[in-house]
Each structure stands twice: as structure tokens, then as C-alpha cells.
Amino acid sequence: MSTDVVRFVTDCRVCGGERWQKVISFGRVPLANGFLEEADSYPHEEAYPLEVVSCRDCRLLSLTAVVDPQVLYRTYSYVTSDSETMRQHMRTVVRLCGHHTGRRPGGLVVELGSNTGDQLLAFQETGARVLGIDPARNLAAIAEERGVPTLAEYFGSALAATVADEHGKASLILGRHVFAHIDDLADVLAGVRALLAPDGLFTIEVPYAVDMVERLEFDTIYHEHLSYFLISTLDTLFARHGLRTVDVERLAVHGGSVLVSAGFADGPHPTGERVRELIDHERAAGYLSDGVYQEFATRVRHTCAELTRLVRDLVADGKRVAGYGASAKGTTLLNVCGLGRDELEFCTDTTPQKQGKVTPGTHIPVVAPQAVRRPPDLYLLLAWNYAEEILRREAAFLDAGGGFVLPVPEPTVRTGAVTAR
Numbered sequence: 485m486s487t488d489v490v491r492f493v494t495d496c497r498v499c500g501g502e503r504w505q506k507v508i509s510f511g512r513v514p515l516a517n518g519f520l521e522e523a524d525s526y527p528h529e530e531a532y533p534l535e536v537v538s539c540r541d542c543r544l545l546s547l548t549a550v551v552d553p554q555v556l557y558r559t560y561s562y563v564t565s566d567s568e569t570m571r572q573h574m575r576t577v578v579r580l581c582g583h584h585t586g587r588r589p590g591g592l593v594v595e596l597g598s599n600t601g602d603q604l605l606a607f608q609e610t611g612a613r614v615l616g617i618d619p620a621r622n623l624a625a626i627a628e629e630r631g632v633p634t635l636a637e638y639f640g641s642a643l644a645a646t647v648a649d650e651h652g653k654a655s656l657i658l659g660r661h662v663f664a665h666i667d668d669l670a671d672v673l674a675g676v677r678a679l680l681a682p683d684g685l686f687t688i689e690v691p692y693a694v695d696m697v698e699r700l701e702f703d704t705i706y707h708e709h710l711s712y713f714l715i716s717t718l719d720t721l722f723a724r725h726g727l728r729t730v731d732v733e734r735l736a737v738h739g740g741s742v743l744v745s746a747g748f749a750d751g752p753h754p755t756g757e758r759v760r761e762l763i764d765h766e767r768a769a770g771y772l773s774d775g776v777y778q779e780f781a782t783r784v785r786h787t788c789a790e791l792t793r794l795v796r797d798l799v800a801d802g803k804r805v806a807g808y809g810a811s812a813k814g815t816t817l818l819n820v821c822g823l824g825r826d827e828l829e830f831c832t833d834t835t836p837q838k839q840g841k842v843t844p845g846t847h848i849p850v851v852a853p854q855a856v857r858r859p860p861d862l863y864l865l866l867a868w869n870y871a872e873e874i875l876r877r878e879a880a881f882l883d884a885g886g887g888f889v890l891p892v893p894e895p896t897v898r899t900g901a902v903t904a905r
Contacts, residue, residue: 489552501541508781509535514844516706516812545712591655597662601632644675653681663688673725695740700893702784703813715762731756791895804860807831809867862887
């Protein structure tokens with residue numbers, strides 16, 4: 485591992501504190517989206533420490549090792565899902581954001597981490613002006629081809645000032661599942677203040693730490709996700725940077741997320757009741773102390789052992805098992821559980837950038853779903869966040885006697901007739 489591309493966290497990026505609780509360590513794991521060309525061996529594949537700690541002052545959950553974003557994002561294989569679940573979710577985001585911003589015709593919507601532009605296309609349909617900002621040059625080029633103006637840059641205070649000069653102030657600055665990827669939150673929030681209109685909103689969608697802990701979604705921990713947020717933690721962060729939490733919506737997407745809106749501290753938007761309700765719940769449920777996180781680590785170790793045993797027992801019984809969805813979370817799950825080519829024959833995935841390659845660390849071939857000529861007996865559902873949609877889509881596979889292994893929170897086997905542990 486090159487020390488030139490890793491920074492180890494000493495002080496909290498939210499509050500500056502240095503009192504850390506060690507939560508869990510998964511050892512060294514390759515990058516979640518570091519898919520490789522198939523080869524006889526992979527001597528140069530890098531792996532980095534994957535460990536989570538909790539700040540005892542503000543309860544930020546943070547990785548200890550920050551990988552250089554130039555390594556992570558300049559060429560990126562994650563593409564926003566085109567599933568009906570995600571398309572509907574994006575329409576929901578437009579509606580929820582419009583509730584506060586009033587969907588002003590011609591208002592500027594800026595999205596951080598805009599990927600291939602799907603979310604901004606949904607805003608364009610309402611008459612908004614849009615601008616995407618995403619450091620992945622390959623994805624920004626795709627967005628441009630689709631008619632979504634996109635800057636292939638990292639967002640920060642300097643770029644924000646330039647955008648404000650050239651495009652005007654933004655009614656909405658949106659970051660969907662990107663805020664948790666940011667190390668220098670202070671510079672990004674300085675950029676938000678420079679670009680946001682006085683009555684505008686900064687809205688982020690992030691995995692909710694409460695859902696991650698309660699539902700045991702340990703595989704959502706990977707190097708791109710530097711932070712795992714409570715509403716309490718975000719409220720502290722915004723207040724330190726001249727902003728105020730306005731509203732929170734809990735969403736089912738990606739295993740449980742929150743859409744959190746903030747405006748200027750002296751702005752016109754009132755603080756909604758849900759903000760205080762969730763902060764009070766976090767305190768009452770113990771998320772501001774050590775015990776919850778100690779229990780989480782214990783449960784994770786148990787689930788990993790149970791999943792490994794289940795899959796290996798299936799293979800030992802002569803069952804053919806493959807992966808369904810070569811997701812980023814799948815990289816963590818497969819590497820932490822030690823499941824590789826001895827257990828999984830292949831992984832299917834609809835993302836062209838991943839097809840024909842092998843999974844990081846475990847080196848399982850990734851194939852297009854339509855290329856599977858002989859389905860396995862069971863699929864390990866690595867893309868479990870789309871479980872309901874996938875199980876509906878694969879009804880014929882289930883009816884024909886196939887099954888799915890659902891890994892979290894408790895490893896289960898789902899067949900057409902029964903669910904068994």
C-alpha cells in the first residue's frame with residue numbers, strides 16, 4: 485500500500501474532536517469499484533485498511549483511512565441504476581425538493597456527484613436550469629452527451645465562486661449519496677455558502693447510520709464512504725458552518741437513507757418537527773454513547789460467520805452459487821466473508837463498465853445477465869437494496885426451483901415457496 489495515497493484520520497471532520505471509539509476493523513480490503521481485467525494473477529492489486537471509528541463528541545462514524553480521491557474517482561465504474569425503483573426515487577427527490585424551493589421556473593439546480601445526469605434530467609423536466617459537477621471524466625462525458633451540462637471537477641469553495649459568477653446563485657444544491665464521500669467538509673460547505681441563494685437549500689441524501697446499525701448493513705462500509713451520519717451529527721456540522729437543518733425525510737432507498745435539507749442559519753425556512761424528533765430518538769436509543777456500536781460489531785461478526793457457513797455448505801452439497809449484482813457493497817461482503825471463486829462461479833451485473841472484468845479482491849468473473857446460459861441453483865443477492873424489485877423480476881427463476889441468498893441482516897435463503905434460515 486502506498487502511503488502517498490492514504491491519509492489516516494486524527495481529528496473529526498465534523499467537530500474537530502479527537503476522542504474516538506474503535507467500532508470495527510475489516511482488515512485490508514481493495515477498493516469497492518476497483519474492478520480488474522481478468523488475468524492469471526493480480527500481484528499489483530492494492531488493498532487498504534477498512535476500519536470504522538465513532539467520534540465520542542459528535543458521534544460521526546468515520547473510516548480511519550482516507551484514500552486519495554484521484555485514485556477513487558477520476559475513472560469510475562459506478563453508474564446510477566436505471567431500475568424502476570431508482571427512477572421512481574429520483575422523481576420523489578424532485579417532488580420533495582420542490583416542496584421547499586417551489587420549483588421556480590428557470591431556477592438553478594446544481595448537483596454534486598451528478599454521475600451520468602439522471603437526477604438532473606428529472607429536474608430539467610420541471611423547467612429548472614441544471615448543472616452537474618462530478619470529478620469522473622468518463623461519467624461527465626456521458627452526461628454531456630445526454631444534454632446535461634456537467635463540469636468534470638471536484639466541488640469546493642473556489643469552484644463554487646466561479647459557478648456563481650457564471651451561472652448565478654443556486655435555488656438548490658443537491659448531493660445524492662456523495663456527501664459521505666467527502667473528506668474536507670469545511671471547504672465543501674464554504675462552497676455551498678458561496679453558491680447558494682439566500683433562500684435556497686442545500687439538500688443531501690445519505691445512508692442513515694441508524695438504519696445501517698439496526699439492519700446490520702455492514703457491507704455499505706467501503707473506502708468511498710468516509711462518513712456515516714446521524715441527524716444529530718449533521719445538525720452539529722451545519723451549525724458550525726452557518727447553516728441550519730430545515731427538514732428530514734426518511735427514505736427506503738439503499739437500505740435506508742435520509743434526505744436532509746439545510747438553509748442559511750438566518751434564512752426563511754423554518755425547522756421542521758422531524759428534525760427534532762429524529763435527534764431525540766437517536767439520543768433515547770443510545771446512538772450518542774458507546775454501547776450501540778459495540779453491539780453492532782458483535783452482530784456483524786456473527787452474521788459474517790453465518791453467511792460464510794451457509795454459502796460454503798450449499799456449495800459442499802453440490803449447489804451452484806453465483807452473485808447477483810457486482811455492487812460496491814458486494815466487494816466488502818465478499819472480501820470480509822472470504823467468499824471467492826471457490827464459492828461463486830460468476831457475478832451478473834447490468835453495468836457495461838463492469839462486464840468482462842473480475843470483482844475486486846475475490847476475482848469472480850462479472851458477466852451480463854443475458855450472457856448467463858446455465859443459471860445457478862442460487863444467487864447470492866449482493867444488490868440486496870433492490871431485493872423486492874429483483875425478486876419480482878426473477879419470478880420465473882424462483883418458480884423453476886431457483887433461490888436467492890439474502891445476506892443481511894440475517895442470512896436467509898429465499899425460494900419460490902419458502903424463506904428458510
